[in-house]
Structures are given as C-alpha cells and as structure tokens.
Amino acid sequence: MKGTKQSMSNSQFTLEEYTRIMKEKNKDELKAMSEALYRTDSYQRGTVLFDIIEKCRYNELKYYLFYEYWACIDKGHELYTPSLVSKWLTAANVQLDLSGLEIDKEGFVTIYRGENKYSFTWKKGALSWTNSREIAERFARGVRLRSQTAAQPKVIVGKVHKDNILARIDDREELELICKDVVFLNEIKLKSNNKEGGKKAKLTSY
Numbered sequence: 001m002k003g004t005k006q007s008m009s010n011s012q013f014t015l016e017e018y019t020r021i022m023k024e025k026n027k028d029e030l031k032a033m034s035e036a037l038y039r040t041d042s043y044q045r046g047t048v049l050f051d052i053i054e055k056c057r058y059n060e061l062k063y064y065l066f067y068e069y070w071a072c073i074d075k076g077h078e079l080y081t082p083s084l085v086s087k088w089l090t091a092a093n094v095q096l097d098l099s100g101l102e103i104d105k106e107g108f109v110t111i112y113r114g115e116n117k118y119s120f121t122w123k124k125g126a127l128s129w130t131n132s133r134e135i136a137e138r139f140a141r142g143v144r145l146r147s148q149t150a151a152q153p154k155v156i157v158g159k160v161h162k163d164n165i166l167a168r169i170d171d172r173e174e175l176e177l178i179c180k181d182v183v184f185l186n187e188i189k190l191k192s193n194n195k196e197g198g199k200k201a202k203l204t205s206y
Helices: 015-025 027-037 045-055 059-072 082-092 133-141
Strands: 108-115 128-130 154-161 165-169 176-179 183-189
Touching: 015 027, 015 059, 027 045, 027 059, 045 059, 059 082, 059 165, 082 165, 108 133, 108 176, 128 133, 133 154
Parallel strands: none
Antiparallel strands: 108 128, 108 154, 128 176, 154 183, 165 176
16 A cells, blocks of 8 residues: 555454554654644644644554544644545544444434534534434534533534444544535524624634
8 A cells, every 4th residue: 555654454453453553553653743733722733633644654544643633623624524534544444333323224323413603514514423412412502612602503413324434433422423425304403592692702613
C-alpha cells in the first residue's frame, strides 16, 4: 500500500487491534502530533487536526488520528467530508463493532441529530449522529451550555445503513455515530429555553 510504513494484513482488524498496532508502530510520530494538537484550543483544533491528517505520510494512520481526536474538536467539522472519512476507514482495514445497535431487517439503524440556529447542519454534510433521541435533544439545546438555551433547537430523525456507519465513538457517553448517506425521516422542532430571543453563544459546530 503506497504511503504506509509496511503493508497491513488482508484480514480486517477490530478497532482495538488497529489502535494497538498504530500506537506501537507510530509512537514517536503520535507523541509529536498530540503535542501539536493540545497546544491549540478545541475551537482551533479541528483545522490543525485536519492539516495533520492530510500531511500524514501513512494512509493507514489517518483513520486513527480522526477517531482518536474527533471528540476533542468543537469547530472545523465541515472539513471532514464523508468521502474522506470513508477513504481513511478503508485504508485502516477496520471492521467496526456495531453490537448493541438496533438494526432492522433491511440493515438500517434509526439515528438522531440535534441542531440549533448555529449548527453546521446535516444538509451541508455534518457527520455526527446518535442512536439516542435524548442525547440529540441535549445537543439541540446546546450541550456545552449549562442552561441549555440554544436558539431554534430541533432534532433530525434519519436512518442509515449499517455499511454507511464510518465510526462509533462512545467517548463522553454521547453514543456518537459518524455516518454517510443518511436517509431523512423527520424533523422535530423543540421548545426553546432561550428567553433572550436567541442571543448567540459560543457553540460547537459538530
């Protein structure tokens, strides 16, 4: 495989096997990358991470970087397109663990996405969804805001085929699913808790 330190096995890895191999093979590079990322705040980190991934010489390592640091960024999500993440996953040769997800007989999972006035929307290519409506509602109202007062909160309901799930990230108990080719089902408008007419707050662009 061009751009890798050494060829990966033809058989697929579990995520645990893959992350262990990447850490062992790229210890020094990962330390330097981590230090560069954490010199920036979470609102700049998305751009810095994307630049690191794009410049990374090892194709097999790119998915690790995406998976490891995705939950640590609050801006720049629009840089990460479904086609790019799918390409990184293919190069990583990882078989995702989808156990515990409710998959219907046609292979689809019902998913939810919380959005508000300041969100980077799913229509524009946002990747982050969850299989929990409760969690989606928290994001819609402003998950980073103590008072949950984001303006124009809503929950998008969709379904995604299991083969179009690009990552499953359980960090921070958000049950996050990174998805492509989502089928729209419904939009649920929520009652806003904002009593100040939609005063802008510093929100995540997820």
